Amino acid sequence: MSEAQRQAVPPDAATDPPTERQADVAHMNPNVEHPQQAEMPFAIVQGAPVTQIPQDLYIPPDALEVFLEAFEGPLDLLLYLIKRQNLDILDIPIADITRQYMHYIELMKDLRLELAGEYLLMAAVLAEIKSRMLLPRPPSEDGEEEDPRAELVRRLQEYERFKKAAVDIDDLPRVGRDLYPVGTELAERKVLKLQPQVDLQELILAFRDVMARADMFSSHQVEREPLSVRERMSQVLSRLTPGSFTPFVTLFDPEEGRQGAVVTFLAVLELLKETLIDLVQNEPFAPIHVKAAGQG
Amino acid sequence: MRTPALKYIVEAALLAAGGPLKVEQLMELFDEGERPPKQDFFKALHDLADDYAGRGIEIKEVASGWRIQVGEVMAPWVGRLWEEKPSRYSRALLETLALIAYRQPITRGEIEDVRGVTVSSSIIKTMLERDWVRVVGHRDVPGRPAMYATTRQFLDYFNLKALDELPSLAELRDLDALTAQLDFGLPAAEVEEES
Amino acid sequence: MRTPALKYIVEAALLAAGGPLKVEQLMELFDEGERPPKQDFFKALHDLADDYAGRGIEIKEVASGWRIQVGEVMAPWVGRLWEEKPSRYSRALLETLALIAYRQPITRGEIEDVRGVTVSSSIIKTMLERDWVRVVGHRDVPGRPAMYATTRQFLDYFNLKALDELPSLAELRDLDALTAQLDFGLPAAEVEEES
Numbered sequence: 001m002s003e004a005q006r007q008a009v010p011p012d013a014a015t016d017p018p019t020e021r022q023a024d025v026a027h028m029n030p031n032v033e034h035p036q037q038a039e040m041p042f043a044i045v046q047g048a049p050v051t052q053i054p055q056d057l058y059i060p061p062d063a064l065e066v067f068l069e070a071f072e073g074p075l076d077l078l079l080y081l082i083k084r085q086n087l088d089i090l091d092i093p094i095a096d097i098t099r100q101y102m103h104y105i106e107l108m109k110d111l112r113l114e115l116a117g118e119y120l121l122m123a124a125v126l127a128e129i130k131s132r133m134l135l136p137r138p139p140s141e142d143g144e145e146e147d148p149r150a151e152l153v154r155r156l157q158e159y160e161r162f163k164k165a166a167v168d169i170d171d172l173p174r175v176g177r178d179l180y181p182v183g184t185e186l187a188e189r190k191v192l193k194l195q196p197q198v199d200l201q202e203l204i205l206a207f208r209d210v211m212a213r214a215d216m217f218s219s220h221q222v223e224r225e226p227l228s229v230r231e232r233m234s235q236v237l238s239r240l241t242p243g244s245f246t247p248f249v250t251l252f253d254p255e256e257g258r259q260g261a262v263v264t265f266l267a268v269l270e271l272l273k274e275t276l277i278d279l280v281q282n283e284p285f286a287p288i289h290v291k292a293a294g295q296g
Numbered sequence: 297m298r299t300p301a302l303k304y305i306v307e308a309a310l311l312a313a314g315g316p317l318k319v320e321q322l323m324e325l326f327d328e329g330e331r332p333p334k335q336d337f338f339k340a341l342h343d344l345a346d347d348y349a350g351r352g353i354e355i356k357e358v359a360s361g362w363r364i365q366v367g368e369v370m371a372p373w374v375g376r377l378w379e380e381k382p383s384r385y386s387r388a389l390l391e392t393l394a395l396i397a398y399r400q401p402i403t404r405g406e407i408e409d410v411r412g413v414t415v416s417s418s419i420i421k422t423m424l425e426r427d428w429v430r431v432v433g434h435r436d437v438p439g440r441p442a443m444y445a446t447t448r449q450f451l452d453y454f455n456l457k458a459l460d461e462l463p464s465l466a467e468l469r470d471l472d473a474l475t476a477q478l479d480f481g482l483p484a485a486e487v488e489e490e491s
Numbered sequence: 492m493r494t495p496a497l498k499y500i501v502e503a504a505l506l507a508a509g510g511p512l513k514v515e516q517l518m519e520l521f522d523e524g525e526r527p528p529k530q531d532f533f534k535a536l537h538d539l540a541d542d543y544a545g546r547g548i549e550i551k552e553v554a555s556g557w558r559i560q561v562g563e564v565m566a567p568w569v570g571r572l573w574e575e576k577p578s579r580y581s582r583a584l585l586e587t588l589a590l591i592a593y594r595q596p597i598t599r600g601e602i603e604d605v606r607g608v609t610v611s612s613s614i615i616k617t618m619l620e621r622d623w624v625r626v627v628g629h630r631d632v633p634g635r636p637a638m639y640a641t642t643r644q645f646l647d648y649f650n651l652k653a654l655d656e657l658p659s660l661a662e663l664r665d666l667d668a669l670t671a672q673l674d675f676g677l678p679a680a681e682v683e684e685e686s
């Protein structure tokens with residue numbers, strides 16, 4: 001044991017009559033790295049010298065409080081005690097574990113850690129199991145004996161698997177830590193407004209209704225041109241470039257045949273009648289030109 | 297683990313940031329000792345731009361830095377992510393559209409004469425935006441009102457080859473009579489046959 | 492303008508959406524008449540996954556659909572975009588979350604039975620606020636305690652598509668070994684039925 005280690009042992013731990021609390025604190029003393037090589041006990045517990053501390057229990061004294069607070073409850077603490085000594089969870093030496101458990105409870109009390117009631121409840125449970133282990137077990141109704149530890153073992157295992165599950169979940173790749181959702185802008189983000197759908201039938205019914213209403217209000221019936229003519233009127237109009245003359249013959253498409261020519265001709269006549277177009281011919285037999293009316 | 301290529305680090309950072317990053321910000325992603333020179337970052341950005349060619353995403357420098365954006369070419373599909381659910385067209389719009397279809401070329405005033413009410417500008421605007429109607433000229437009367445006609449798109453939408461495939465008013469009247477006679481509901485099937 | 496390849500439309504949509512999209516939502520980006528069959532979308536998603544190999548971004552199906560994400564390999568660089576360290580969660584929260592995930596629907600009392608300590612209200616509140624868990628009903632016992640279950644957001648957050656992708660729970664060891672050893676004649680079944 002090094003000088004440093006000797007000095008780290010509280011001087012009164014070895015000389016004064018040890019109290020249980022001192023024993024506990026010494027027991028936790030992490031500065032004793034190789035207790036098995038110690039010449040003298042570093043703590044006296046219940047009158048017996050203690051020369052070994054758990055190998056894994058290496059905590060800077062400042063961190064002691066943090067360490068104790070890190071337990072997630074009595075089950076967590078018990079699991080720690082069992083693991084620390086490589087004990088089989090199915091065969092816990094109850095007396096041992098109970099004693100160690102009580103040490104920690106005392107330590108927590110001394111450090112004035114807020115001690116949840118569950119810790120004390122567990123102390124009672126352990127004490128009860130310990131006494132039942134000592135007493136002859138009365139056979140249960142079906143004649144079989146139950147291990148007094150069975151319920152505790154079940155709870156410890158159940159807790160342990162969720163303790164492990166929590167670690168597993170923590171290890172899962174996680175948004176913001178291990179992976180990042182992507183996002184980009186749309187160059188031109190316009191909210192597309194979906195256009196309402198219209199059924200042809202709706203349109204026709206709308207026309208029927210509006211005409212029925214118009215009939216009620218008007219005293220005369222407007223004469224209707226065949227729709228093909230009105231459609232062609234629109235087409236002719238849209239082909240006319242405002243302010244310029246369009247050759248009359250170019251309005252006709254030979255591929256449409258005789259019928260098409262007649263429809264176009266009727267459309268032109270109708271447009272003339274409605275003074276929507278002007279026909280211009282500079283001299284007899286010269287090409288006829290068409291222009292939209294009233295645009296110079 | 298091998299360090300990924302700089303351009304992929306740049307790409308990942310721009311994608312994760314979800315907004316523009318300056319080259320200086322990109323450089324900050326590296327420890328000083330491992331930071332590639334500035335020109336490498338520009339090269340990475342240009343390499344990415346090349347990679348993205350023809351893919352509908354692009355890398356672009358805007359005021360606050362470089363960003364990856366979805367190009368306009370994708371708007372017809374991607375824009376639908378934010379589209380609003382369609383409403384239904386008003387009766388007024390349908391009647392106006394029907395009058396334009398049956399009575400084209402027709403001015404707003406003429407539509408109003410038949411309907412007996414004013415035609416709101418938003419109705420005309422909606423139909424123009426939808427490319428169902430267009431202005432084919434102006435009537436040579438005071439005010440020179442626009443004349444509206446239906447378009448090729450209108451015919452396509454309603455699956456018509458030409459306007460004369462629309463049932464005539466006479467046919468509609470017959471239909472009315474038939475409906476009354478047979479006590480039908482709406483003569484859906486009959487009308488569809490006409491289309 | 493030529494229609495871009497389906498996989499690039501899918502890519503652009505996933506990038507622009509900034510979150511997971513289901514295949515059905517991707518299909519909605521197309522007009523009914525032009526919509527490719529569903530299997531083409533799956534192929535597009537898998538093609539993209541191949542394209543992304545080695546680039547630090549990945550395409551992944553989580554509970555809410557498919558998303559593009561920057562993978563773990565990029566975390567050392569991309570993580571620096573944010574000043575704040577990603578939040579760490581307390582063991583108490585993670586254990587409570589694990590119990591809700593594996594044992595849902597579960598009440599607070601049932602969680603406390605397993606953990607052996609009280610579950611603080613702030614833990615439940617945090618998880619509710621993060622949309623990781625929600626109340627799915629109330630157990631029909633005195634006090635009618637709320638039953639908690641995990642949400643789609645929980646799965647999305649932890650990169651999971653469904654609960655069955657959670658790491659499997661450790662096996663409970665039965666007490667047969669112990670029984671044989673100690674010759675207690677312990678009824679093992681009593682313990683096993685709890686698992």
